[in-house]
Amino acid sequence: MMNRIVLGVIAVIGFFTLTEALTCNSCQVGVLGKCLFSSKVDCTVNQTNCFTAKAEFNVTGFLSLSTSGCTSECNTTTGTILGAGYTVNKFCCATDTCNGASSVQLSMAGALSAALLASIWSGYML
Template sequence: MMNRILLGVITVIGFFTLAEALTCNSCKVGILGKCLYSSQVACASSEINCYTASAVFNVTGFLSLSSSGCTSNCNNTVGTILGAGYSITKTCCITDLCNGASAVQLSTTAAFSTALLASIWSSYML
């Protein structure tokens, strides 16, 4: 009898834990406001926010990279990559799919160039 009650309590707690997982739109890299490939992801329990981030390079002022997904860090940052200054602005929210995302098809050259920039940039986003 006691084992059944304990098993029932653990099951109910498990359902509430699963129900509380946040779902966010995810975009690993976007360029000029358009996501290369978007999806929806379930956040880890430590990631309590959905975010949308945009990095603008100070030299050009118009070239921007973006990403979105789950995070526990909503701080904006500034820094440099290969001597070029940039600023990252993050917008966070706390409800399912609150960080809208859109996908667009790009040419292979544009996708390759973006992937190259993203590989440098991704280590600075998180």
Template sequence: MINFWKAVTLLSAVIAAAQCLTCRQCPVGIFGTCLLGSDVTCNNATESCYRGEAQFNATGTLTLHTRGCLDSDLCGKTLTGSILGAGYTSSFQCCTTNLCNGAGSVQISVIAALCCAVLASSLGGTWEL
């Protein structure tokens, strides 16, 4: 009987963990580069990961990118407004699987390791990664 309750407890924990969505979070990105990005586990009320763009009307060419968790009610929407008198348009594209809104931080580590390997080989030394 004890094994039965252990199994029920474990199954409940697995189901609860599976329902939490993990998304790539990027508070601000410019020219395709995310500044201060990380992975975040969304709360149970958040149903989607998103990629968003905000374009300021005055600049026309500067587009800011964001990523994170979002309530599905805002998915596919385009919003307009103004900040300090500058008009902007923002849009949100959503998806519903783990890390579907962008690359994880693991790729940055791989790129850094490759750069170190190339640098080490060009210096003629032997390095272990």
């Protein structure tokens, strides 16, 4: 009886150590199709998909923001920020780094502007 319990515990530990987390490209904020701050992240067990999301504002039509990373939900959402309507389309995939992300170099002023935008943006995307 005790041997079975020990073997069961070893099997469970082995299962969890062999299970690898999904790795996704992460982008906090992207503007006009270019990621401003990119990296690779390991997803949690509950996050089974990589995603790339693109938000388009109804008022401007030409400005779009994007983000990418790990997620457990893949859906389209709509809402408003300061009275401006937007639509967020989220595209998902389930293999390592399948949500390609590219980065660009920014000037200091551009980086500060992007950081401010990212802080506002991330509150609405999550």
